[in-house]
Structures are given as structure tokens and as C-alpha cells.
Amino acid sequence: MQALIEKIGRSVGGVVGTLFQAGRDAVDLCLKTIIPFMAFVTFVIGLILETGVGDAIANGIKGFSSSLGGLMIVCIICAIPLLSPLLGPGAVIAQIVGVLIGTEIGRGNIDPSMALPALFAINPQVGCDFVPVGLALGEAEPKTVEVGVPAVLTSRMITGPISVVVGYLFALGL
Amino acid sequence: MDALVAGAEAFIQVFRTAADVFVGFTTGIIPIVVVFLTAVNATVNFIGKDRVEGFAKWASQEGWVYMPVRYTLLPFVAVFMLTNPVCYTFGTFLPEKHKPAFYDAAVSFVHPITGIFPHANGGELFVWLGIAAGVEIVAPDTVTALAVRYLLAGLVVILIRGITTDIIYGIMSARKENAE
Numbered sequence: 001m002q003a004l005i006e007k008i009g010r011s012v013g014g015v016v017g018t019l020f021q022a023g024r025d026a027v028d029l030c031l032k033t034i035i036p037f038m039a040f041v042t043f044v045i046g047l048i049l050e051t052g053v054g055d056a057i058a059n060g061i062k063g064f065s066s067s068l069g070g071l072m073i074v075c076i077i078c079a080i081p082l083l084s085p086l087l088g089p090g091a092v093i094a095q096i097v098g099v100l101i102g103t104e105i106g107r108g109n110i111d112p113s114m115a116l117p118a119l120f121a122i123n124p125q126v127g128c129d130f131v132p133v134g135l136a137l138g139e140a141e142p143k144t145v146e147v148g149v150p151a152v153l154t155s156r157m158i159t160g161p162i163s164v165v166v167g168y169l170f171a172l173g174l
Numbered sequence: 175m176d177a178l179v180a181g182a183e184a185f186i187q188v189f190r191t192a193a194d195v196f197v198g199f200t201t202g203i204i205p206i207v208v209v210f211l212t213a214v215n216a217t218v219n220f221i222g223k224d225r226v227e228g229f230a231k232w233a234s235q236e237g238w239v240y241m242p243v244r245y246t247l248l249p250f251v252a253v254f255m256l257t258n259p260v261c262y263t264f265g266t267f268l269p270e271k272h273k274p275a276f277y278d279a280a281v282s283f284v285h286p287i288t289g290i291f292p293h294a295n296g297g298e299l300f301v302w303l304g305i306a307a308g309v310e311i312v313a314p315d316t317v318t319a320l321a322v323r324y325l326l327a328g329l330v331v332i333l334i335r336g337i338t339t340d341i342i343y344g345i346m347s348a349r350k351e352n353a354e
Contacts, residue, residue, distance in 0.1 A: 018219045019212070026211030026293075030204060033297040038199050041300050046192025050184070091285070091298040098304030105308030112309045112316065116323055119285070119305055120331065127281030130259070131274075134281060138265015140273045147350055148274030151343040155278060159338050163282075163331040170327035174316055 041099050048103050065101055065110050071121035071164050079124035079160035081153040088129030097122045116171035117164050124160030128153055203303065211293040218255050226255050227267075234267040234276075244272065245336025246329050249280040250287070258284040258295040274343045279336035286328020289321030 064070035078087055087093045101118050104110045110118075127134060131149045140148065218226075233240070233248040252261035261280050265273045284295045288302045302324065310317050 019216050022215030022219065023208075023212040025215050026208050029211060029293075029296045030208055034204070034207065034299060035200075037297070037300060038203075039196065041304065042192045042196040042199060043189075045195045046188045046190075049195075050188040050191050091301055094285070095298060095300035095304060098301045099307075100304075102304040102306065102308030105305065106311035107308075108312060110308075112313050115305050115309050115320060116327065119301065119324060120327070123285060123301060126285060127277070130281065131277065134259070134262040134277045135265065135273055137259065137262040138268065138273050138277060139263075140265060141270060144270055144273055147343060147347045148277070151274050151346050152278045152339055154346075155335065155339040155342045159331070159335045162334055163327075166327050166330050166334070167324075170323045170330075171320075174319055174323065 037095070041095070044096065044099055045103055048100065065104070065114055065118055065121075068117060068164070068168055071114070071117050072161050075121040075124050075160045075164050076157070078122065079156040081128075081150070081157065084125035084128035084153060084156060085131075086129070087125040088127060091123075091126065094123045094126065113171055113174060116174075117167035120160075120163040120167040124156050124163065128156065199303075199307075203299075207292050207296070207299075210291075211296070214254075214291070214293045221255070226251070230264050230267045234264070234269070234272070236269050236272070241337060241340075242333060244268070244276065245279040245333045248276065249283045249332055249336075250329065252280055253283050253287050253294050254291060257293065258298070271343065271347070272340065275336045275340040278339040279332040282332045282335050283328055286324050286331070289324045 064074050078084060098119070101110060101115075101122070105112055105115060131152050132145050135145045135148050229251060230248065233243045233251070235244075248264065249261070252264040255261075256263065261284070262277055264280070265276050268276050285298065285301045287294045288299055289306070292299055302321075306317055306320065309320060
């Protein structure tokens with residue numbers, strides 16, 4: 001009897017402990033990464049909405065973001081193997097451009113049907129800065145890294161534009 | 175004097191608007207992310223590392239037949255369970271020649287997944303949220319559908335990326351071996 005009570009007590013304690021730790025990790029992530037970035041992003045949005053900057057950016061972005069061809073051009077530029085590792089870190093560029101395009105969608109300057117292809121068009125450089133580290137995390141040999149880095153960067157030139165088309169097709173009928 | 179006041183007014187207005195957007199994000203995004211993160215973190219812990227690794231071993235086998243598993247299911251599970259950037263450690267289970275392709279597939283999935291599962295990449299939410307916030311204003315009822323489509327399109331894209339990188343890596347390493 002006592003053993004049973006002990007067992008129940010222990011397992012309930014374990015479950016509660018896990019849940020509590022999960023909550024702590026969640027709040028930690030929120031405070032340390034999500035909210036700081038949110039502060040930065042909302043400042044950019046405020047700037048776009050309240051100053052003339054928004055209209056200038058809108059004109060620039062609109063030309064590219066309101067047609068599939070324009071998004072392709074954005075995507076191909078971002079995927080150039082010399083640029084992509086520079087645009088990659090922390091997805092900061094992709095996030096800023098995402099906010100810019102999102103703001104223009106909200107103001108009615110860009111059609112929401114372009115949202116999905118745009119999500120892929122602004123992001124063909126994802127992880128291009130991180131290839132050696134990512135491969136090292138997977139315990140790849142130095143020889144694999146040596147060939148793997150150019151292989152991934154080259155592959156993006158092909159799969160970047162394809163991803164925009166995939167996004168466009170998936171957005172049909174939304 | 176009036177110009178000065180107008181200038182100050184315009185200046186402070188930038189921050190007022192920014193603050194309004196911030197409040198909107200805080201009440202709209204933070205609560206659901208926190209609750210969701212908690213639930214998923216707990217689930218991942220309950221499922222346990224061993225079971226996830228067992229699955230990874232099965233999914234990383236060689237051969238064409240396993241390609242859809244290797245470049246869609248495996249990256250999905252890796253990113254969902256281990257989140258960015260720990261997910262790339264699943265590369266350990268793969269044959270050496272498939273590691274670059276797996277990395278390409280996994281890293282390309284860390285944003286499409288955030289539309290529905292924000293816990294997987296909490297630090298880089300605004301690729302999705304930035305655009306979603308705009309769609310929310312114009313067509314609020316399509317946001318969830320958009321998130322689902324982003325996820326599905328992401329799975330198709332990472333499969334294409336995995337296969338393409340696999341082929342390119344094959345060509346490049348063969349060329350390098352010939353040169354040596």
C-alpha cells in the first residue's frame with residue numbers, strides 16, 4: 001500500500017515537474033528572444049506607418065512583390081551564392097522584409113494572394129550562413145563539409161525559384 | 175513655434191503607433207505562443223529522447239525509396255521535436271553522403287513550420303508573423319488556411335531541396351575525387 005502511494009506520488013511529481021520546466025522554458029524563450037525582436041519589429045512598423053519612408057519603400061517593394069516575375073527576381077538575387085551567406089544570419093533580413101511586405105499587404109498595396117509566394121521569395125538564403133555549423137552538428141566529416149557548402153549554395157539557385165512557384169501554386173484558391 | 179510642436183507631435187506619433195502595434199502583438203501573439211510552447215515542450219519530454227532517436231535511425235536509411243521519408247518526415251520530426259538549431263544533430267544518423275541534403279531540407283523547414291508550430295523556431299517568428307500580420311488586416315479568415323498551406327508547401331519545397339542538393343553533392347564530390 002505504502003509502495004503504491006509512493007509510486008503515485010513520485011509519478012505525479014514527475015509530471016508536474018516536467019510541465020513546470022516546460023512552462024519555464026517557454027517563458028524564457030519569450031522574454032529573451034521573442035519579445036526583444038517584437039520590440040524591434042514594432043518600431044520598424046511604426047516608422048513605416050507614420051513617416052514617408054513607408055511610401056518610398058512601398059513603391060520599391062510593390063513593383064517586385066505584386067507579380068510572380070518580380071518575386072522570382074527577388075528570390076534569384078537572394079540566392080546568389082556570394083550573397084546568400086551574407087543575407088542569412090539570424091534570418092534578420094528575411095524577417096525585416098517579411099514585416100515590410102506584410103505592412104504593405106495590410107495597407108492594401110499588395111494582394112494577399114502574393115503572401116505565400118512572397119514567404120518563399122524572401123527566404124532562399126535560409127541557413128546559407130550556417131551550413132558548416134549545421135553539418136558539424138550532424139557530425140559530418142571535414143571532407144563532406146568542403147563539398148557540402150558549395151553544393152547547398154548552388155542548389156539554392158535552382159530550388160529558390162522553384163519554391164516561389166510551389167508557393168504560388170499552393171496559394172491558388174485561397 | 176507651431177512647426178516645432180507639429181514636428182514633436184509627428185515624432186512622438188511614430189512611437190505611439192509602434193506601441194499600439196506592440197500591444198497588439200503582445201496580447202495577440204505572446205499568450206498563445208507561451209501556452210503552446212509549454213504544451214509542446216512537455217510533450218517532447220514525455221515522448222522521450224530514445225523513441226525520437228529510434229525513429230530517426232529508421233528514417234535515415236539509404237536508398238531512393240526512403241527519399242520522401244528522409245527529406246520530409248525526418249526534417250519535420252527533427253525541427254518539431256528538437257527545434258532550431260538542435261534539429262541538425264539528426265544528421266548524425268544519416269549516411270555521410272546524404273548529410274548536406276538533409277541539412278538543406280531541415281534548415282529550409284524552420285520557417286514554414288512556424289505558422290502552426292511557433293515553438294520550433296521562436297527566435298525567427300517574424301518571417302511568418304510579419305506577413306501574416308498584414309494578411310490578418312485585409313483577410314483575417316484566411317490566416318489559418320495560409321499557415322496550413324505554408325506548412326504543406328514547405329514540405330514539398332524541402333523534398334525538392336533535398337533531392338536537388340543530393341544530386342548536386344553527388345556530382346561535385348565525384349568531380350572532386352576525379353581531380354585528386
